[in-house]
Amino acid sequence: MTQAHGGIRGWAADRRGVWSRLRFTSLRLRLVVVFALVALTAAVSASGIAYWLNREAVLTRTQDAVLRDFEQEMQNRAGALPPNPSQDELQHTAGQMAGSSQRFSVVLVAEDRSGTTVYGNSGALNGFTVQDVPESLRAAVNRKQPVSSANKYAYHLYWQRVVLHGTPYLVAGTKVIDGGPTGYMVKSLEPEAKDLNSLAWSLGIATGLALIGSALLAQAAASTVLKPVQRLGVAARRLGEGRLDTRLRVSGTDELADLSRTFNNAAEALEKRVADMAARDDASRRFVADMSHELRTPLTAITAVTEVLEEELEMESGSMDPMIEPAVRLVVSETRRLNDLVENLMEVTRFDAGTARLVLDDVDVVDQITACLDARAWLDAVELDAERGIHARLDPRRLDVIMANLIGNALKHGGSPVRIAVRESDEDGAKVVIEVRDHGPGIPEDVLPHVFDRFYKASASRPRSEGSGLGLSIALENAHIHGGDITAANSPEGGAVFTLWLPQDMDEADEADEGEKAEGDA
Template structure:
């Protein structure tokens, strides 16, 4: 891996962690917002209802006291006036009425002996005139009603709340029963308004405190709920990383505790299953390795015999009976195939055990490909498009194995000619092997590198072992490279091999077994 690639991976890892934290914070934020909205709705509703009830109670109590006092003064003071009072009499009566406990302004309106309308104000400085009384209220006060059993008075007391220069007032008016002046009253409700404003501020502060308290409560609840969820997420991430001994500490009997217990049960079952599979896999690998090792000794002897038989077949003396010649050729062919299979199994075992090693050397890629083709007598069937002087530090033996499998697979299953093209980049070498056959079926493409995979189930036994492409891919991976398979638009299959120009860094990395040993030593320490 280059330094730029490592930095890029680090950047993506940092962004991934940041997004995970944002998602975690978002969930916490949603809980806080929901708690806050519920608390705000409840607090505002309660405050609004409380304010409305208190407002009505305060205003009703104040207005009832004022109206009761005004009506009493009208009966006592204005009722004692003659039916045709003078302005001085109205003025004196209005002043006496305004001196009541409620301290309101009074305006008396009457008709003197000359039929002239006269006014009596409670004071020259209060400024209360007939224009301050709403027209609708004046009309209602002066409207004479019929007297019957349901209505025993021709005139009644009427009142109305008004606002003048942002100050609330209570205006009321009535006529003296039995004849006399008409009286109007103006009472400022500013003290009550101030009390109601203070109440509103108190309720607003209480609502704000309730909102803050709900936010703190939501934070505590979110922490209580999300902390186990966070621990569960961390444990699941560690489990996904292969640390199967991860367990959660369980406390309580709620749903989150049940979820933690379920996770522990699942992790324990998974660990047991993986251990069983690993044990079976290790046993299978040991069996393959032991079997391959044990087969090598008798196979060496059989190979020596078949080589002698093959020499006899090629000799001109004709010492082999023509009747058994086909059988001898079959034995030679199958022995060679068995020998290749055992070698492939031994190679696969080394990859699985993590004991495969790179023996690096500076190689000319074009010369290496030429040597591979020449050693297998493929010169007439393979076209090479490669410049001389493309050097790379690779393992020559493993590169030869990769090329032999790719080119041999193209010759066996594709069509001639097979074209091998080499292109060099700054940090890698790209080798493309293309044949001119029918190509690879789309359902087979994902499985071409699987072990023992045969494209045709009707031909389970063929000349190949089904391990060649898998071994080629493993050899590419051990170099830090990759092999891809595709179909060319012009027909035929294309295998593309990507290898680094220098695999030296990989030889300095510890193997899996060394990593496990180092981890165990660190754990013991």
Template sequence: MSAAREKSPQAGPRWTSLRLRLVVVFALVALTAAVSASGIAYWLNREAVLTRTQDAALNSFRQEMQNRAATLPPRPTQAELQAAATQMAAGGNPGYSVLLVDEREPGKPIAATSDVDTLTLEDVPRELQGAVNRRQKVTEANEFPYHLYWVRISPRDKPSLVAGTKVIGGGPTGYMLTSLEQERDDLNSLAWSLAIATALALLGSALLAQAAATTVLKPVQRLGDAARRLGEGKLDTRLRVSGTDELAELSRTFNRTAESLEKKVADMSAREESSRRFVADMSHELRTPLTAITAVAEVLEDEADNLDPMIAPAVHLVVSETRRLNDLVENLMEVTRFDAGTARLVLDDVDVADQVTACIDARAWLDAVDLDAERGIMARLDPRRLDVILANLIGNALKHGGSPVRVSVRPVDHELLIEVRDHGPGIPEAVLPHVFDRFYKASASRPRSEGSGLGLSIAMENAHIHGGDITASNSPEGGAVFVLRLPLDVSRAADGDDEGDGGVRDAQEGGDK
């Protein structure tokens, strides 16, 4: 593993998606509330302002119609009509323009306006004129034949109120026009004020949301960091707990869980270390008597031809089982070194084709193995451990597969690929995931066999210490295929590894041969 450390997630942006969602929700709630309140306030103020101005103007106009227009003589002159219109406009509060319409003679209407630039008969909507001049039927519910009507208009983008009525019992028809521009300006100012208030409320809600999110998310972030450290193996990680809320209770639960996990891992580690020490000590202690037994067995094997024919098979069995026991002890010691992290690589530059040939020749497999390897493929690795890997893979193929076993070697993208293929029945699909497990045997009906169930496991451990891997599969044409992948230069792959299986040493330094 490289000495470079992976960048911690804490170094990234602290603006998490949860924080963003909280701020957005707060902002939307505040915006909805502010817009609703501003809309209601604007509508209520608008109606209040317009209604007040409108009622004042209509009441004043009605009063002026009764005081001045109703006192005009029948069929007034133009001058009289003009004077009345001027007096009505002058006495109106608020100020407005007045238009009076009457008949000097039948069929000859006359009109007078207080301000010809503001109000003429053409400025009065026809619908309003029709409603004003339309005589209503007098009933108990309707005491007067004519009523006061009004309408809001906006000629030339100038909001105005136009009203009209007719003097009951004979008299002129009067129209009034008053400007609503001041009210419009006041309402626009109110709208701007409400918009600014809404924006300030939105900004305030965002700040409050940020503060609330920080208050809520900081404990969650601490909990996430603690869980990350716990996942990295720092089992002594604990959280500082303050308060009595749900987050505090969650922190207490985390601390209890971490404490329980640390205790269980410590117990398991202690048991595992004890088991590992037991296996190592047992293997070491077995070597001395086993060496003596092996020497005796070899002597017996040399004398087997001179022994009683009834005893010779037993001697051969003892010799075979002694060698098997010796191999098992050596494998157990190798596994123990891997588990203890004391296995080391002793690197050297080797010609892979020569190394594979030497492995096959040393075990007298030349007639059963078909080698496809070009000379000159150089790799920097541990030749002893490569020999162990090849011996286990090829031996497994010869034992459980079918001859010939084909071994091909080729470099691919700074990697060394060694493929071992047999021509047997292949590996059952249920067995494939377990072929590299320790002490695993495919046939449960034959728990005792020549193998110990450690060969492929040791091969995989040796591949891992090189920074490589082994995969097992079945060929479509039949037979099992094991593919070993190793870096062409193990020293680069293992440079700076402070967590490996004991590290790397150069061949000149020596090693655990």
């Protein structure tokens, strides 16, 4: 038994996941199991009680009839024998006693005239002798008790159920009142045992049928209870997928119907709330887009004026009033900053509205990065570690925006030198990997998760700086629209590292994404 239990524990430990799913995740299974256990307990209890009551009734009825007949035979026939009967007389009387209606076997024991113990056997049970009678029963039969007002006889009738040769028997013994032979009786209880076995089989079959019936009833009850729950689960999944118009059909007045009504009310409120938020979001995007568009016209005029002023500063340096020159330079720088902010806002609104589009071309990545550095006079401040010949199908303008933001951020917030490394990678498809690393203090750990957030600035004490807080966010959006990504980290050797990876062929990347989506839908 110990080894069997150990094997079961090992099997359960090796397959804990499967057992857990079978046992705990299915409400239907749990309902069926609970119904079956309740029905099994009730059926077994009822069958056990019925079997015990019927067993006692059958055995008691048979036992009482046999003992009553045996006691009567002992008084009538054994009591008629002389005080010292012979063996023939005992044998004859035993045979007569065995011929009663109960058909039991009898052994009579007495002493003849010479004082010798003689036995009389009815012969009905082959091999039954006094030695087959339990010793405790013989001792009780031969024990003489004092006669009193409460006990009128010195000897009494005693009985016991025993198993002889694999068959149940009733064994009894007593002495003849007022002296005489001792008689022992044995009665086979095999017919009663067969009847009780048949009863046990019948009760077992009834228990099995009750168990099956309870399982079927549990299945029907589970279906009645779980169908609304399943519908609720399906509706919740649809709601989670964004189908906010999902509603449940409500019928009845029970708790499940109340739950369905509550779900419908919550879904309706959520749909209204999301619609209001979407409307406000659309209004905000339209406002930003309209504002940016409206600002471009005056900004164009202001930019033209500031360019003239800047040319005059460069051409007539020293001749302008020293009190006016700082103001002019401030206007020029702030106008550029405002112009960049408007352009960034318009780019952000295009991304949010989903109208940003790629204009793909086969480009040499290193040449494109060199052109970005040259256009912004960064060639002397940046080290480029790459060989020409790395080609990719990208949008050149958007790659220029990404690199300008990453390199400008490194130059502004990092430390020299700023190094750019370009390489090709075949992991998970052909792609270009570009690393921009500075040698500054690095990015604080609490800032690192937010570097790509819009309008996020590391220092709250410096809300106004040269940047708008949109550059890295726009760079990340441009990487995403290519099917790539940008990550930020701190180098163990010091400084921050921004890693950009882009697919070398956008067309192949789109086909691979569509294939994976189709497999997921299948």
